[in-house]
Amino acid sequence: MKKLSLSFLGAMLLLASCQKNSKEFEQAPEEEIAVEESGRKCASQEVLEEQLRTDPERARRLEELERKTATFQGRGANARIAGKLYIPVVVNVVLPNSSRVTLDQINSQLAVLNKDFSKTNSELSNSNVYLAGYSLSNVANCDIEFYLASTADVRYKDVSGSFGTNDAVKKTSAGGLDPKDPTTKLNIWVCDLSSGLLGYAQFPGGAAATDGVVIDYQCFGTSASYPMYSQFNLGRTATHEVGHWLNLRHIWGDTRCGNDLVGDTPAHDASNGGCPAVNLQSRCAGKPLEQWMNYMDYTDDRCMYMFTSGQKSRMDAAIDGPRLAYTRTAK
Secondary structure: OOOOOHHHHHHHHHOOOOEOOOHHHOOOOHHHOOOOOOOOOEOHHHHHHHHHHHOHHHHHHHHHHHHHHHHHHOOOOOOOOOOOEEEEEEEEEEEOOHHHOOHHHHHHHHHHHHHHOOOOOHHHHOOOOOOOOOOHHHOOOOOEEEEEOOHHHEEEEEOOOOEOOOOHHHOHHHOOOOOOOOOOOEEEEEEOEOOOOOEEEOOOOOOHHHOOEEEEHHHOOOOOOOHHHHHHOOOHHHHHHHHHHOOOOOOOOOOOOEOOOOOOOOOOOOOOOOOOOOOOEOOOOOOOEOOOOEOOOOOOHHHOOEOOHHHHHHHHHHHHOOOHHHOEOOO
8 A cells, every 4th residue: 555644745746746655666667667658648737737837826735735635534434425426517618610519429428427437337337347456346436426507508619729738728818718607617628639638637726717627529528439539439538637627646646656646546657558458567666457447547448447445535535625616415
């Protein structure tokens, strides 16, 4: 198990780093680690690092969140309010032809989120599903449902060109769309992202004006097919990015044999792409099986299908804290 001390977390966050804090998880020599390039590209960590660089208070808020996360987790497995929680969603479609993202496509994406966050996705119906040694009974049911509160929470804007990670898509003055109710609803922007990015999210603690998730239209939902993104057509990009929005890190900690701040995920050499082989072992210390089916890796959509109990606990801490205002006990 990973040893996650508060002092370590604070120092790590101030350095915007994600290293394991124990010799138990030291990586193998660099030349021994073969890193597979992945087709999936998520810029959430890069966006966070830019915020840390430009806003001195961002690191303090992030460190405070980690302290509160540790306190919450210390209260035990039943610390979160019991029962299903509901998170209202606003979908902002910002494209040269915004009508190409239909309501059916939006609903198909919400259906994927609701299955993935409730442990009802089809992959887990097979009791023999490969989980890299993790117990199926411990795969997390996050008990969260995402929903559109009204038809007014689907907004369209025709624009020219694509967007990057500078949050222009979230600003009407920059050609995008300002968020709607950003302190109480999860805003998702669907657009043409540049540089092959599939998406990015803002971690808790950032500005409300830029809070939410951005997803390339070619990997949004399941009702449209785009040949260039055929391996990302099952809606798992949104699952991955909403995981970031709820304070999950990439499973490899954004560095070789890094730390994702979750105790029950194995150390990873780096991100995994495609659909790796069964029994793939990490070359980090202890050579654990890599949990490439975790939503917070970079594998193809059909090969990611679980959160761990530790990841759920971390998301629950965010829901108990900075994401509390977004949750409802009923629709």
